Every structure is written in C-alpha cells, then in structure tokens.
Amino acid sequence: MSDVNFPVIDFSDFENRYAVIADQVLEASKNIGFFYITNHNGPSADQFKRAFEMSEEFFTQPMEKKIQHGKTSLNTLEGYITYTPQKLGDKDIVCDSDKETYDIIPISKPQNLANVFSENKEDLDTFYKGMYETSMKIFELLAFAMKIPANPETGANDYFTSRHRYDKPYATSILRFLRYPNEESTGRSEDVVASEHTDYGTVTLLSQRDIAGLQVDIDGTWTEIPVVHDAILVNMGGAIEYWTRGLLRGALHRVVATPELKQKDRYSIAFFTTPETGIKLSGINSPVLPEKMPEFKDVPNDRELTSDEYMAERFKSSSYLKKKD
Numbered sequence: 635m636s637d638v639n640f641p642v643i644d645f646s647d648f649e650n651r652y653a654v655i656a657d658q659v660l661e662a663s664k665n666i667g668f669f670y671i672t673n674h675n676g677p678s679a680d681q682f683k684r685a686f687e688m689s690e691e692f693f694t695q696p697m698e699k700k701i702q703h704g705k706t707s708l709n710t711l712e713g714y715i716t717y718t719p720q721k722l723g724d725k726d727i728v729c730d731s732d733k734e735t736y737d738i739i740p741i742s743k744p745q746n747l748a749n750v751f752s753e754n755k756e757d758l759d760t761f762y763k764g765m766y767e768t769s770m771k772i773f774e775l776l777a778f779a780m781k782i783p784a785n786p787e788t789g790a791n792d793y794f795t796s797r798h799r800y801d802k803p804y805a806t807s808i809l810r811f812l813r814y815p816n817e818e819s820t821g822r823s824e825d826v827v828a829s830e831h832t833d834y835g836t837v838t839l840l841s842q843r844d845i846a847g848l849q850v851d852i853d854g855t856w857t858e859i860p861v862v863h864d865a866i867l868v869n870m871g872g873a874i875e876y877w878t879r880g881l882l883r884g885a886l887h888r889v890v891a892t893p894e895l896k897q898k899d900r901y902s903i904a905f906f907t908t909p910e911t912g913i914k915l916s917g918i919n920s921p922v923l924p925e926k927m928p929e930f931k932d933v934p935n936d937r938e939l940t941s942d943e944y945m946a947e948r949f950k951s952s953s954y955l956k957k958k959d
Contacts, residue, residue, distance in 0.1 A: 643669055643672070652775075676765065688811075689903065714735070735811065741762060773836075777792070797910055830886045832875075846858060848867075856888070856890075877915040880928040
C-alpha cells in the first residue's frame with residue numbers, strides 16, 4: 635500500500651478564491667479522482683452526526699423490521715438491501731454479501747420510508763439538500779476550470795448542474811446509508827469487504843464516520859484514504875469520466891477490513907449523482923478535453939451513449955447480478 639499526500643481542498647473565502655479552488659478541483663479530479671473538501675458550507679458537523687445517528691438507529695433494528703423496506707428489484711431506487719438472504723413475502727430481497735444499505739431519493743418524491751427516517755423528515759430533507767447543493771458546487775467548479783462557456787443568459791457555470799436538476803421526475807441523486815457489520819457478528823473474516831469498482835454516476839460525496847478502510851487505486855497501487863473529520867470526500871464516477879473522454883478519472887476503489895472492524899461496525903454515508911434521463915454524454919465544448927475517446931471496458935465503444943444507455947450498460951455488469959448468478 636502506498637502513502638500519498640492526499641488532496642484536501644479548502645473552500646473558505648469561496649468567492650474570492652473561486653478560480654484557485656476550481657483549478658484545484660480539476661487537477662484532483664484528473665489525477666486521482668478523489669479529494670477532500672473542507673469549509674464547504676454543506677451539511678454541518680452536527681447534521682452529519684444526526685444523519686449517522688439515524689443510520690445506526692435503522693441498521694440496529696431486528697432484521698424483520700428492516701426487510702419491511704427491502705428492495706425486491708434493482709429497478710427500485712429507494713429501500714433496504716440486506717447482507718444475508720432474506721424474503722419479503724414470496725420475493726427475494728436484493729442481497730449484498732459485504733454490507734447492508736438503505737437508499738433514499740429526494741424527500742419530495744413518494745417513497746415508503748422507514749420510521750426513523752419518516753419521523754425525521756425535516757432533518758433528512760435539510761441534509762439531503764445540503765449534499766445536493768455541495769455536489770452542484772463541484773459541478774460548477776469543474777465547468778469553470780474546464781473553460782466550458784457559461785450560460786449566456788445568466789452567466790452561470792451551469793453546463794453540468796442544468797443536467798442534474800433536483801426535482802426531475804426520475805431522481806438524479808440518491809442518498810445511501812451503509813453499514814459494514816463487524817466480523818464477530820457475521821462470523822466472517824475477509825481482507826476485502828467491498829470489491830474494487832468505479833461508481834456508475836457522475837460525482838459522489840462520501841463521509842466515513844470513524845473507521846477507515848477505503849482505498850483508491852493510484853497507478854496500480856492501492857492507497858488508503860484517511861478519515862478527515864469535518865470534511866467531505868469527493869470522487870468522480872464512471873459517467874463523468876466517459877462524458878469528459880477520460881479527462882476526469884473515475885478511479886477504482888474498494889473497502890478493506892481494518893482491525894477495528896473485528897468488533898465494531900463501519901458506517902458511511904454516500905450521495906450519488908447521475909445525469910437526467912436522455913442526456914447525451916458527449917458534445918462538451920471545452921478546450922481541455924482529449925480529442926479522442928479512450929476505450930472503456932464496461933460500455934460499448936462504437937457509438938456515443940446517452941445517460942440512460944450508459945447506466946444500462948454499467949448495470950449489466952452489476953456486482954448484485956453477478957452474485958445472484
């Protein structure tokens with residue numbers, strides 16, 4: 635495992651340092667694909683603390699309560715994924731042998747929220763929107779640093795944000811609570827608890843509560859990402875790597891077992907963004923884009939894909955489908 639000076643980008647004095655911050659975000663997105671942001675004006679430390687409390691309250695319930703909100707299809711955006719085979723009636727709940735998760739889409743959309751979340755809708759909505767606005771800030775900075783022409787009517791750097799609107803009928807973002815159960819509770823002992831992968835979407839925000847274990851592949855070497863308190867971890871997903879012809883790096887990452895995981899559960903919170911349905915993942919007017927599209931192994935390379943086509947192709951290689959087979 636390699637040690638690197640992991641990028642931490644300070645968003646303080648944002649308006650006056652806008653160009654500097656934008657360049658730092660672009661460089662980190664190109665070179666590693668992961669970086670931390672501090673002083674971001676997104677969700678506060680107290681809001682993250684409350685979100686982790688809700689997560690722990692849900693996951694520590696008896697299994698029979700959790701599966702009432704289980705996903706019985708991968709086409710379902712919201713709900714619970716278990717880490718042991720379970721049924722809801724006569725249907726199998728989607729299972730991930732590494733961890734359990736609970737996905738939430740924008741609170742304004744109808745969904746069967748578990749009690750701990752429905753009883754705290756106001757807190758959850760505030761947290762969700764704070765994560766969304768933070769991801770939109772990343773998109774604005776990338777558009778500026780990539781020299782994509784601003785909106786001629788408003789002057790906004792909204793090339794990416796205008797394609798990730800919050801209230802579209804098909805959710806462009808998902809808030810995910812995750813728990814990796816400790817080894818003593820599962821009876822398992824594995825070196826890698828979440829196999830290597832790239833995220834499917836555009837930008838992901840992540841918070842690791844107190845247990846590390848996340849690693850990123852940098853030039854073929856697995857490098858540990860430290861836990862940085864009061865910071866949000868940002869990473870580029872596969873869709874924006876494709877969209878930018880490989881300029882931005884959708885880096886491989888994984889989660890490995892740490893000594894703490896033997897007796898203590900690992901909690902994290904992720905916020906995923908994906909482009910709106912029907913968006914062409916091509917045609918960006920930027921002088922810094924590579925001239926040619928590189929070869930991508932998980933999607934066809936003989937045509938330009940829309941957001942729907944890209945996600946469908948990535949879905950075909952889903953780890954959930956492989957585990958089911």
